[in-house]
Amino acid sequence: MNENLFASFIAPTILGLPAAVLIILFPPLLIPTSKYLINNRLITTQQWLIKLTSKQMMAMHNTKGRTWSLMLVSLIIFIATTNLLGLLPHSFTPTTQLSMNLAMAIPLWAGAVIMGFRSKIKNALAHFLPQGTPTPLIPMLVIIETISLLIQPMALAVRLTANITAGHLLMHLIGSATLAMSTINPPSTLIIFTILILLTILEIAVALIQAYVFTLLVSLYLHDNT
Amino acid sequence: MASVGECPAPVPVKDKKLLEVKLGELPSWILMRDFSPSGIFGAFQRGYYRYYNKYINVKKGSISGITMVLACYVLFSYSFSYKHLNTYHLAFLTSEHERLRKYH
Numbered sequence: 001m002n003e004n005l006f007a008s009f010i011a012p013t014i015l016g017l018p019a020a021v022l023i024i025l026f027p028p029l030l031i032p033t034s035k036y037l038i039n040n041r042l043i044t045t046q047q048w049l050i051k052l053t054s055k056q057m058m059a060m061h062n063t064k065g066r067t068w069s070l071m072l073v074s075l076i077i078f079i080a081t082t083n084l085l086g087l088l089p090h091s092f093t094p095t096t097q098l099s100m101n102l103a104m105a106i107p108l109w110a111g112a113v114i115m116g117f118r119s120k121i122k123n124a125l126a127h128f129l130p131q132g133t134p135t136p137l138i139p140m141l142v143i144i145e146t147i148s149l150l151i152q153p154m155a156l157a158v159r160l161t162a163n164i165t166a167g168h169l170l171m172h173l174i175g176s177a178t179l180a181m182s183t184i185n186p187p188s189t190l191i192i193f194t195i196l197i198l199l200t201i202l203e204i205a206v207a208l209i210q211a212y213v214f215t216l217l218v219s220l221y222l223h224d225n226t
Numbered sequence: 227m228a229s230v231g232e233c234p235a236p237v238p239v240k241d242k243k244l245l246e247v248k249l250g251e252l253p254s255w256i257l258m259r260d261f262s263p264s265g266i267f268g269a270f271q272r273g274y275y276r277y278y279n280k281y282i283n284v285k286k287g288s289i290s291g292i293t294m295v296l297a298c299y300v301l302f303s304y305s306f307s308y309k310h311l312n313t314y315h316l317a318f319l320t321s322e323h324e325r326l327r328k329y330h
Contacts, residue, residue, distance in 0.1 A: 019306065026299065030292065032278065041287045088296060090303040179326070 009096050009165065024094050027081040050077065057213065061220075068220065075104070076213045083164060083205040096165045101157035109153040112220040160212055167202045174198060 034043050053076060058069045079095060086093025094100050116124040128145040129138065174195050181188040259265070281291035311322040 023303075029274070030295065032282070040283050040285070042282050042292065085296075085299070088300050088303070090300060090307050092303060092306070 009168075020092065020094060020097075023092050024082075024100075027078065027085060030081065031077065065220065071108075072213055072216070075108075075216075076209050079160070079209040079212055083209065086164065086168070087199070087202065087205070093164060093168065095160055096168065098157060098161045101160045102153070105153040105156035105160075108216055109156065112216075113149075156212065156216065160208065163208050164205060167198075167205060170198060171195070171202065 031046055032043055038044075039047070050073060054069060054073045057072060057076070058066050061068075082093060082095050085091055086095070113124075128142050128149075130141070130145075133141055174191065178191045178195055181191055260268070281287065281294070314321045
């Protein structure tokens with residue numbers, strides 16, 4: 001049962017070569033570009049969505065922060081499409097691999113922090129001590145704030161991995177449970193409903209992308225511009 | 227003057243499309259195709275634009291344009307997990323395919 005359950009998370013290989021590369025390169029095929037003002041329906045809907053999200057996301061930044069807009073919008077599109085494609089049957093979701101999420105989280109976080117330290121050292125260091133703390137508490141609080149800063153990339157990566165993996169696992173489990181119950185106890189359609197609801201809620205994996213990019217944004221904003 | 231239906235000069239084999247190649251010429255046609263990396267990339271690009279212009283880049287494109295792509299993606303991923311679905315587990319005494327067949 002154990003090996004069966006986790007088999008869908010093994011990175012697929014063709015004769016030992018990683019086919020995961022092909023699967024990661026598949027989402028851009030679904031997002032065409034165009035050089036015209038008026039396009040077909042697919043491109044129009046996608047451009048509308050991108051405009052909506054990018055306006056929402058970049059509204060709170062100043063000029064310097066908005067130079068990151070291309071990076072952040074492509075990040076949210078990539079994670080959103082990858083997670084949604086992973087909901088199809090038998091498909092492989094690259095964001096379930098911790099290695100990939102770490103590769104996304106660490107450079108972005110490090111870039112934001114280093115940018116903040118380079119431009120305004122005093123402001124960046126001031127984050128380590130919230131305003132109005134009583135004097136005896138200061139050393140401990142500085143340590144705590146440092147730890148909370150250093151743990152941000154790990155939290156970003158592990159959050160995404162754990163959420164997507166847990167959702168997929170639950171769907172597998174409940175699916176197999178439904179099949180088992182259909183012969184033992186047919187009136188147990190309640191379990192089938194649970195699958196449907198779980199699937200819908202799992203499409204709040206898209207909300208997870210919001211969480212990912214949003215936390216990234218908040219950290220970027222605080223470090224860079226405050 | 228050449229009569230109707232008769233080509234004045236024969237078209238070289240390698241420029242013909244696949245459906246126009248005669249069966250005897252098939253090996254030489256395959257060998258003359260461009261298998262360099264840029265040739266393969268060009269083939270993928272042509273295939274992509276052929277699909278795109280037929281189903282998506284039209285005035286009233288429907289959802290089937292992208293659904294066909296997703297269906298192919300599902301079949302592609304299924305082919306990857308086929309081997310695992312077919313392995314016979316000694317612990318359960320069945321493979322996954324047999325277990326699912328039992329419920330139908």
